[in-house]
Amino acid sequence: THLLGRIDANQSLGAFLVVDRDQALTQARAADARRTAGQSLGTLDGVPLAHKDIFVSTDFTSTAASKILVGQSGGYRSPFDATVVAKLKAAGTVCVGKLNCDEFAMGGANENSAFGAVHNPWDTTRIPGGSSGGSATAVAARLLPAATGTDTGGSVRQPAALTGVTGIKPTYGRCSRYGMIAFASSLDQAGPIARSAEDCALLLQAMSGYDERDSTSAEQPVPDFAAALRTPRAGATESRPLEGLRVGVPREFFGTGVAADVDAAVKAALAQYEQLGATLVDVSLPRTELSIPVYYIIAPAEASSNLSRFDGVRYGHRAKDAEDLLELYRKSRSEGFGAEVKRRIMIGTYVLSHGYYDAYYLQAQKLRRMIADDFQAAFEHCDLIAGPVAPTVARAIGSQTDPVAEYLADIFTLPASLAGLPGMSVPAGFGGAGMQNAEKGSPSGLPVGLQLIGNYWQEAQLLHAAHAFQ
Ligand code: GLN
Numbered sequence: 001t002h003l004l005g006r007i008d009a010n011q012s013l014g015a016f017l018v019v020d021r022d023q024a025l026t027q028a029r030a031a032d033a034r035r036t037a038g039q040s041l042g043t044l045d046g047v048p049l050a051h052k053d054i055f056v057s058t059d060f061t062s063t064a065a066s067k068i069l070v071g072q073s074g075g076y077r078s079p080f081d082a083t084v085v086a087k088l089k090a091a092g093t094v095c096v097g098k099l100n101c102d103e104f105a106m107g108g109a110n111e112n113s114a115f116g117a118v119h120n121p122w123d124t125t126r127i128p129g130g131s132s133g134g135s136a137t138a139v140a141a142r143l144l145p146a147a148t149g150t151d152t153g154g155s156v157r158q159p160a161a162l163t164g165v166t167g168i169k170p171t172y173g174r175c176s177r178y179g180m181i182a183f184a185s186s187l188d189q190a191g192p193i194a195r196s197a198e199d200c201a202l203l204l205q206a207m208s209g210y211d212e213r214d215s216t217s218a219e220q221p222v223p224d225f226a227a228a229l230r231t232p233r234a235g236a237t238e239s240r241p242l243e244g245l246r247v248g249v250p251r252e253f254f255g256t257g258v259a260a261d262v263d264a265a266v267k268a269a270l271a272q273y274e275q276l277g278a279t280l281v282d283v284s285l286p287r288t289e290l291s292i293p294v295y296y297i298i299a300p301a302e303a304s305s306n307l308s309r310f311d312g313v314r315y316g317h318r319a320k321d322a323e324d325l326l327e328l329y330r331k332s333r334s335e336g337f338g339a340e341v342k343r344r345i346m347i348g349t350y351v352l353s354h355g356y357y358d359a360y361y362l363q364a365q366k367l368r369r370m371i372a373d374d375f376q377a378a379f380e381h382c383d384l385i386a387g388p389v390a391p392t393v394a395r396a397i398g399s400q401t402d403p404v405a406e407y408l409a410d411i412f413t414l415p416a417s418l419a420g421l422p423g424m425s426v427p428a429g430f431g432g433a434g435m436q437n438a439e440k441g442s443p444s445g446l447p448v449g450l451q452l453i454g455n456y457w458q459e460a461q462l463l464h465a466a467h468a469f470q
Contacts, residue, residue, distance in 0.1 A: 001025070003048055007096070007143045014118045015137040017053050018060055018075075019097035024048065027094040034092070043202050043226070045092030049146045052135050053098040054105055055082040055190070056179045060095075064181045065113040066103045068336025069316040076316050082179020083211045084148060084190045091206040096144065100134030103338045104307065105150055105183045107131050108158055108410055109400065112340045117397050120163055122446050126394040129159030135193045136163040146194040146203055152183050153295050154389070154413025156191040157425040161389035161449020164427045166466065167193040168200045171456050172420035173218030175204075176211030184302035185216070187295075187417050197426065197466035201225035204459065220457055228460035229467045240277030241468045247273055248283035248382030253412055259392040261431030265448035266388045269428040269469070273386070276468055283378040283385065287371045291414040294371065296407055297351050297364040298418075303341075304348025310336065343403065372419035379455050384465060388412050389449035393431040416453045425449040426466045 004021055031046030040046075056062040061075025069076040081089065089095065102112040110118040110133025118133040120126040121141035128137045132149030136159035139147055149156040151169035160167030168191050175190040182188060192203035208222045235243045249270060254263060270280055312318045312332025319331030337345070351360035378385060391409055400406050416423040432445035450469075454462040 003096070003143060006141075010141055010143055012119070013121060013124070013137050013141055014100055014116050015134040015141070015143060016050065017063060017065070017098045017100050017115055017134070020060065023059060024094055024096045031092055031094060041090070041092035044088070044206055046094060047092070047145060048094045048096050049088065049144055049148070050096045050099050050135075050138060051085055051148045052101050052132050052150055054101060054150045054181045055085050055148060056181065057081050057085045057095070060098050062098070062181065063115070064104045065101050065115055066336065066338065066341065067114045067317055068310045068333070071316040071318065078179070080179065083176035083213065084207045085179065087206050087209070088148070088203075093206075099132075099138055099147055102131035102133070102155075103341050104181065104303070105131040105152055105155055106303070106340050106344055108154065108406060109395075109397075110134065110159070111397065112338055114338055119397070120394050120446075122164065123394070125396055126446070127162065127397050129162035129390070129394065131155040132159050132167075132193060136160050136165055136167070139163070139165045139193050139195060146192060146199055148207070149191050149193050150180055150183075151189050151191050151417065151423075152187045153299060153417045154410050156193060157389050157413050157423055157449070157451060158410070160193050160425040161451070162394040162447060164447030165193055166196055166200050166424070166426055166470075167191060168204060168424040168459065168462065169417070169422060170204060170208065170459050171218070171422045173216055174220065174422070174457070174459070175207050176209070176214040176217045178211055178213040178217075182306040184299040185306060186302060187299060196470055197424075197463045198226065198229055200424075201229050201463045201467075204463075223460050225460055225463055229463050231464070233464075236277065242273065242465060243277035245278040245384070245465060246281050246382040247278045248281050248378050248385040250283050250285040250288065250378065250385060250387055252285050252288040253387030257391055257411065258388055259431065261445070262388050262390070262392060262448050265429035265431050266450055269450045270386060272469065278465075281382045283381055285374050285378060285415060287367065287374055288411065288415055290367055291371055291418055292407055292411055294364045294367045295410070295414045295418060296347070297360050298368065300344040300348035301352050301361055302348070304345045304352065307337075307341070307345055312336070340403065368418045371415055375415070375419045375421060375453075375455075384455075384458070384461060385453040387451050389425045389451040393446035393448060412451060421456060422454045422459045422462055424452045424462045424466055426452060426469060
């Protein structure tokens with residue numbers, strides 16, 4: 001009831017697309033009853049959360065923040081739960097509603113939602129990041145202790161960073177994509193957003209695991225992440241819990257292109273890692289800059305294919321007065337999709353078309369492999385990699401109208417996505433010095449995130465290193 005009150009009072013943040021009060025209270029009471037009867041389902045039993053509206057569920061409508069999924073009878077209602085939703089339900093969590101995001105998770109500011117922007121709780125004139133902006137805002141504003149997100153090119157890590165909360169995108173294949181409305185299938189991964197690495201560990205534990213309904217889900221054992229976080233490293237002492245940990249600092253993640261305040265906060269976090277016993281190692285990810293053109297070819301290519309199913313016939317919005325089938329497709333899609341989604345469908349269709357495929361798509365695939373190889377070369381010298389999540393703190397809503405400039409801000413999150421590596425965002429301090437937001441109660445400025453990138457299946461190590469820092 002307390003959280004439902006907070007959600008009500010903070011509607012202007014735009015974090016939620018739907019809230020079901022009665023359903024949440026019923027589920028919470030059931031969890032209480034289980035506890036009283038000594039039949040609790042575990043640590044997450046009774047924990048309230050909400051899902052990014054990219055996950056389908058039987059209890060709520062699903063929109064992917066797009067008008068195309070909203071027909072005459074409202075949003076699309078799935079006949080099944082996404083695997084991640086089902087797993088969290090089985091763990092006893094109480095689902096309060098669905099969270100706003102960028103349309104089909106395309107964006108980094110949550111300004112591309114068909115249902116309005118989400119506001120950053122630290123300064124409501126600013127973006128919360130995206131595309132999981134509703135999830136990050138709900139956690140940062142203390143409307144929920146946890147939320148799910150999805151990360152294709154940074155959509156868990158970047159909003160977590162810009163709102164000062166913790167988020168992890170696991171290794172590609174760790175969480176099932178079944179029931180996640182597809183954007184770019186070779187990149188899409190689910191991930192939790194919460195207040196701490198410890199909470200993320202508990203959530204990720206419940207969300208992970210092989211699923212035969214997702215052909216790219218990995219048959220990889222799921223370690224006990226929460227236990228790993230508390231297990232001391234060999235050689236660790238109380239004051240130096242990270243003794244012996246080699247943290248790679250890619251030189252391409254610093255210097256020009258990173259705002260001075262972000263650079264300073266991330267470097268201060270790295271200095272703290274040294275104090276905790278870690279050794280900083282200079283490493284290189286030479287193709288960092290190329291990750292932008294590579295991603296913005298591959299992701300739209302896959303999106304153009306995935307989004308072809310929204311044709312006005314099977315789901316949601318159907319245009320009126322179409323003369324024939326082609327016109328029905330054209331009209332429904334023109335009316336249903338927003339500008340950024342259309343832009344990506346056009347780019348994707350172009351790079352996949354005959355005559356351009358070799359020049360763009362195939363070339364991008366080759367570079368993607370080289371970007372992954374660069375990481376393996378770096379991991380010869382370090383256990384994990386650290387750097388900024390985003391080049392700047394949260395910008396003002398409406399202040400970026402150039403889509404290409406917006407894409408450039410993804411530079412530090414795209415490499416791990418293309419390589420399929422796990423990445424995490426941990427609050428590292430504050431930037432935006434000189435901002436006059438003291439009256440809003442923020443200590444000094446806007447949150448900055450530290451990104452930790454691990455090798456394949458090394459989520460436990462990331463969570464451990466984040467926990468020691470927190
Ligand atoms: N900002 C990136 C994009 O617009 C990443 C989005 C995501 O991870 N879903 O594609």
